[in-house]
Amino acid sequence: MEQHPSCLAMKKPNPNRRYSFKSILIILSLVLPACKSTKELPVAQTAPLLEKPKNIVLLIGDGMGLSQISGLIYSQKDASSFEAFPVIGFHKSYSYDDLITDSAAGATAFSCGVKTFNNAVGLNKDTLPELTILEEAEQYGLSTGLIATSSIVHATPAAFIAHQPMRTMYEAIAADFLKTEIDFFLGGGEEYFNNRKTDKRDLIQELKAKNYNVLHDYSDFVPKKFNPEKNLAFFTESKHPTSAIAGRNYLANAASLALDFLENHGEKGFFLMIEASQIDWGGHSNDETMVIREMQDFDRTIKRVLEYARKKGDTLVILTADHETGGFSLQPGSKFGNIKGGFTTNGHTASLVPVFAFGPAAKTFSGIYENTNIHKLMRLALGFVQAETEKNQN
Numbered sequence: 010m011e012q013h014p015s016c017l018a019m020k021k022p023n024p025n026r027r028y029s030f031k032s033i034l035i036i037l038s039l040v041l042p043a044c045k046s047t048k049e050l051p052v053a054q055t056a057p058l059l060e061k062p063k064n065i066v067l068l069i070g071d072g073m074g075l076s077q078i079s080g081l082i083y084s085q086k087d088a089s090s091f092e093a094f095p096v097i098g099f100h101k102s103y104s105y106d107d108l109i110t111d112s113a114a115g116a117t118a119f120s121c122g123v124k125t126f127n128n129a130v131g132l133n134k135d136t137l138p139e140l141t142i143l144e145e146a147e148q149y150g151l152s153t154g155l156i157a158t159s160s161i162v163h164a165t166p167a168a169f170i171a172h173q174p175m176r177t178m179y180e181a182i183a184a185d186f187l188k189t190e191i192d193f194f195l196g197g198g199e200e201y202f203n204n205r206k207t208d209k210r211d212l213i214q215e216l217k218a219k220n221y222n223v224l225h226d227y228s229d230f231v232p233k234k235f236n237p238e239k240n241l242a243f244f245t246e247s248k249h250p251t252s253a254i255a256g257r258n259y260l261a262n263a264a265s266l267a268l269d270f271l272e273n274h275g276e277k278g279f280f281l282m283i284e285a286s287q288i289d290w291g292g293h294s295n296d297e298t299m300v301i302r303e304m305q306d307f308d309r310t311i312k313r314v315l316e317y318a319r320k321k322g323d324t325l326v327i328l329t330a331d332h333e334t335g336g337f338s339l340q341p342g343s344k345f346g347n348i349k350g351g352f353t354t355n356g357h358t359a360s361l362v363p364v365f366a367f368g369p370a371a372k373t374f375s376g377i378y379e380n381t382n383i384h385k386l387m388r389l390a391l392g393f394v395q396a397e398t399e400k401n402q403n
């Protein structure tokens with residue numbers, strides 16, 4: 010197709026020409042699909058934008074490449090949240106030992122700013138622990154949070170809080186949570202905390218002893234106010250949460266809950282990582298319906314975060330993926346509202362990954378760069394780089 014449908018819609022009809030009823034019908038059938046509902050198109054920033062963000066929300070769509078985003082956009086009438094981001098860049102996702110990264114190394118690049126070997130979380134290529142952006146945010150007195158639609162000890166959230174050579178060391182990763190003062194975490198995997206095989210520790214009791222409010226709600230909860238004095242550990246499943254197709258839809262509410270909780274939990278701002286974990290699983294199982302449904306769940310969640318950021322003006326929202334999964338593409342025969350997806354692999358691919366940014370310091374995220382650069386740009390935006398320089402000068 011030479012031109013995008015919307016370009017077609019722009020062609021001005023010749024006023025002198027007489028149109029048969031049939032040709033009017035044809036023109037309408039061409040123009041109408043392009044006229045997406047404008048209801049949700051990006052609205053202007055409501056609160057004035059600060060120069061330096063007080064808060065950062067990092068949104069990671071695990072396995073989400075450009076085709077997964079295109080599939081979402083062409084599967085629904087409403088404009089997607091992706092179309093509301095003023096700044097777009099691309100990152101190179103390869104890890105230290107492979108052009109094709111896994112989620113552990115991919116997330117460690119974001120959390121620690123290093124290229125490491127696949128399967129490692131929070132460790133560098135020499136298997137030494139690296140300070141994560143979440144741990145550093147705590148050192149600067151910010152509040153911190155992690156949310157996932159997988160178990161909370163799965164590769165991506167683990168890379169922000171744990172330091173282990175193998176992403177499958179779930180119980181060791183769970184124990185690493187106790188070595189931090191993370192203020193809020195939500196996801197599955199409760200059994201790695203209180204039904205442990207490697208030791209007889211009960212990390213739920215240990216969390217409570219550390220003044221955590223520990224909740225278990227395996228149904229789809231409605232956010233309510235929690236005592237902001239206490240840190241919050243929220244388990245949504247003993248193992249992995251179910252899929253969006255199977256009815257899981259807590260992510261958008263969890264995002265709203267976390268934003269409200271972290272905002273009221275401290276003065277100095279917050280760092281929050283939200284992962285849509287199961288886009289990747291749809292890619293691995295070459296299940297296009299699952300990919301699109303997980304993308305739709307993620308889109309709803311991103312819209313909640315953007316709403317918050319627009320209202321506050323002090324929050325940098327970064328949206329990206331660790332890698333693409335499945336070699337997904339939109340095939341011939343695809344129609345608006347009914348795409349035909351195809352896959353070239355059950356694994357991850359090395360495609361460049363899009364990065365979307367909104368809010369203070371967003372403009373620094375344009376261009377093509379290493380995935381590790383996202384860590385550097387977050388430290389820069391939060392003022393950690395300057396603070397460190399000043400500390401070294403004194």
Ligand SMILES: [Zn+2]
Pocket residue numbers: 072112289290293334357
């Ligand atoms: Zn994967």
